[in-house]
Amino acid sequence: MILNKLEYRIKNTEYRIMKLDNSKQFLEGSHAVAEIIKLIKPAVVAAYPITPQTHIVEDLAKMKASGEGGFEYINTESEFAAASLLLGASATGVRTYTATCSQGLLLMTEVLFNIAGMRLPVVITCANRAVSAPINIWNDQQDAVTIRDAGWLMLYGETNQEIIDLHLLAYKLAETLRLPVMVNMDGFVLTHTYEPVLMPGQEQINKFLPPYKPAIGTYLDVKNPVTLGSLATPDSYMEIRKQLAQDIYLSSDLIKKYHTDFKKVFGRSIGDNGLVEEYKTKDAEVILVAMGSVCGTIKDAIDEMRERKQKVGLLKIISFRPFADEEVIKHLAKAKYIAVVDKSISLGSEGVLATEIKRAAYNQTKAKIQSFIVGLGGRDVTKEMIEQIIFDIKKDKTNKMHFISCTD
Amino acid sequence: MQKYKNPNQHLIAPGHTACPGCGQLMSARLVLDACGSKTIIANATGCLEVTTTKYPTSSWKVPWVHSLFENPSAVASGILAALKQKGLDKEITVLAQGGDGSTFDIGFGLISGMWERKENILYVCYNTEVYSNTGYQASGATPLDANTTTTPPDKKSMGNAFIRKNMGEIAIAHGCVYVAQTTCGYPADIINKVKKALTFTGPKYLEILTTCIPGWGVENEMAVQMGKLAHKTGIYPVFEYYDDEYHVMKIPGEPLKVDEYLKLHKRFKHLFGNERGKEAIKQIQNIADKNIEKYNLK
């Protein structure tokens, strides 16, 4: 968090690994992801380049080339192929990984739905980026929210430490629930930012996340031949889809449970419980709700506003899918104003998270809930903008969506 | 009661819902039996998939996975990568298969990627020359002038306006270690070619022209006959390519004229009994003659 301002430019790669003390390392976000993936030991890594995900797969390629990484590393001809390849590998009963974002994620869409429907525990990192047109390589969160209905668990990290930790949680959840998990990290803001992080040791990781051993008869194996991906007619499709919907919805409880385990093993938490993190909400009149790295800026703004006796708080959403209604409402119920800050928009409606909060809050609060769009296509989000949001939600008599810091 | 008990000896079990006389199911069974039980299959969406895997049943006796229409090749790559990590890649055959829609059209790019990676995978295309499963629409493998539901002949149309893509040559250009074409007219040849293919390590492509009874508009018992005629007219060359050389199945005797083949299909019915049709048949004969010359089929 403190280093959010250092975020941009440490271009000289010699500084890539700078020991801060005995335990913390100073790592670029992408490199930190590659390091944790190496330790998680997937059997198969598929790669296809797209900015700003590239450093992750490049680092994994280096690890493979040096012999440090024991995984199969396969360069594919598209994200669609990368996802399909992981589907095949996962169906054969091994741990898999890739990273992508934006156009790449959208190109994968059909496969993503398929992976979830087939209950394959694939984990991917999404280096969140804007979606074309106009073409734009910078950060917002339009890509991942667009595939929110695919059946993936979707976790969002605020800092690179959280991103590391979420990958561990992701594999744990994926392999227990037989569901795919996407870890979302803001492109550039996190992927290209150097932050001090604690990289867990192999022993700790093995304790939390033992090697992946799927149950016999659930994967492709000539000794136990099964058919996967069969045709479901109207007789069976609905039951299978309901089962998927319920398993995802109920996974909130498992996230909490594994988060407790995580805390025991690693001695730190991911937000309050792996689902959300509340920041100064207890007496707050206005609560902002947001996901990802923008929460760092919001916390800074809140600290300053609190000094001026403004009762403002933040609810950070870590798990967007499943959406933990109860956990969310618990913190929001007493506020007068709920300002939902989205780095994405459902065109023709409003901010995607805003709609989600309104749904979860239905009949649970009398607060005014309003949608604020910030930072599309990599526009900086500043503390001043956060203050603007607080000002706007109180002043505006309507409930219309606001674009913050948009000239027109 | 039946006197003799069916030993149910094949790796595709009966009870599937393919059309009576289906050339694809017949060919797929021959392919899989030739591959043997230590095979893992990645299957594209299509007739072969929907007719054999109605939940919760399956005709397949080997590990089998279906993901999407366009990706059996990449799924197979993933299977192979996983097997490598398990140390099983030398003893298990990875077979990717799909129809012509999957192979020639929607899955084309992913097949190219698989071949480029030189992976030890056998890809089999069951070429019915039409999107059979969706109701006989034209694909990149549909022959010139064929009547399909998306290329209906009429006053301003003679049917499909394009000459089919040559996937075999495209496979050769990719440096596949073994490329072959055959038809469901030659069951023994299908078995031999699969077995031959599996003696090579690397990317292998086998295309089998398989009669689609309703798509072609032929009688139920005609699958084998049509496969033979496609070869004997030169319309569909039967060959193998390996070690930089073609090995061709010669046409026995003098090649038959293409109308011998065309007249049996409802999909070419509009070419007969009119002047425009005559011209069209000439053009198709020209294609067959070129094949005969190019592949030295005589």
Add this chain to the structure above:
Amino acid sequence: MKLKYPLEVNPGTTITNKTGGWRTQKPIVDHEICIGCDVCRKVCPEGVCFPTGEKNSKGRIFYDRDLDFCKGCGLCAKECPVSAIRMENDFK
């Protein structure tokens, strides 16, 4: 995690679906003419033509077919090199 509706399907289980009901004609094999050449076994799309294990008077193992699954396409009859199979109407 065990799923109530498992997505893995057991191998070879379509045999519960007896497709013989589709048939309007059935193949009749003349065991005496059959030369056991294996052509019908190769071409049968259902994979239900098979050697019976029994020999005819010429000492050849003859073939038969499984009417539980035979859809009556007639391929075996058409391709039999010695015309040992004929199709006849199948009134059920």
